[in-house]
Amino acid sequence: GENVEQHPSTLSVQEGDxxxxxxxxxxxxxxxxxxxxQELGKRPQLIIDIRSNVGEKKDQRIAVTLNxxxxxxxxxxTETQPEDSAVYFCAASMASGTYKYIFGTGxxxxxxx
Amino acid sequence: NAGVTQTPKFRILKxxxxxxxxxxxxxxHNYMYxxxxxxxxxxxxxxxxxxxxxxxxxxxxxxxxxxRSTTEDFxxxxxxxxxxxxxxxxxxxxxxxxxxxxxxxRLTVL
Numbered sequence: 001g002e003n004v005e006q007h008p009s010t011l012s013v014q015e016g017d018x019x020x021x022x023x024x025x026x027x028x029x030x031x032x033x034x035x036x037x038q039e040l041g042k043r044p045q046l047i048i049d050i051r052s053n054v055g056e057k058k059d060q061r062i063a064v065t066l067n068x069x070x071x072x073x074x075x076x077x078t079e080t081q082p083e084d085s086a087v088y089f090c091a092a093s094m095a096s097g098t099y100k101y102i103f104g105t106g107x108x109x110x111x112x113x
Numbered sequence: 114n115a116g117v118t119q120t121p122k123f124r125i126l127k128x129x130x131x132x133x134x135x136x137x138x139x140x141x142h143n144y145m146y147x148x149x150x151x152x153x154x155x156x157x158x159x160x161x162x163x164x165x166x167x168x169x170x171x172x173x174x175x176x177x178x179x180x181r182s183t184t185e186d187f188x189x190x191x192x193x194x195x196x197x198x199x200x201x202x203x204x205x206x207x208x209x210x211x212x213x214x215x216x217x218x219r220l221t222v223l
Binding site for chain 1: 153154171172203207210211214216
């Protein structure tokens with residue numbers, strides 16, 4: 001079945017450094033790739049997304065890149081701050097038109113002050 | 114505008130008991146979803162609905178049932194609770210792509 005692999009499972013960076021989280025998906029029909037941030041005890045919230053007709057998207061310190069051929073997409077956070085500490089989930093849409101998603105297992109990012 | 118609300122916030126069940134997790138949205142979204150999140154894990158889709166009267170199974174539907182009689186409400190029913198159903202349950206809605214999550218229900222089955 002469809003699968004999304006996410007790496008690493010934990011990531012520690014110094015404040016001000018960059019963080020990169022990578023995901024690989026299996027369904028070649030996937031066309032929408034959101035990233036969610038979940039703070040401890042809170043609900044997941046969308047931080048950025050990308051569609052399959054775009055290779056890169058940026059929003060201030062956050063960027064996402066997509067390689068459709070390799071079925072890889074990545075989240076890049078620059079100039080990390082302590083408030084970036086959270087669990088980040090990638091997801092990939094399932095069969096077109098269903099608006100269902102497969103989520104990765106999450107990356108716990110810790111930004112050290 | 115409350116968005117997506119879930120009740121209860123916490124619940125402890127005994128093995129074999131039943132309960133209904135409530136989810137209500139005031140965003141007029143057609144799509145609604147139920148996920149479970151086990152400790153340190155990602156979100157697994159239990160059931161979803163594309164509109165009132167229409168529901169379908171997700172990745173992990175066994176042990177659960179849903180109904181969607183109105184656009185606003187999407188309750189999740191647990192019959193014969195088992196320890197494996199201990200988890201945090203999130204309801205979500207969407208119009209198309211972006212999903213909006215409720216605050217979650219933390220369920221423990223002992």
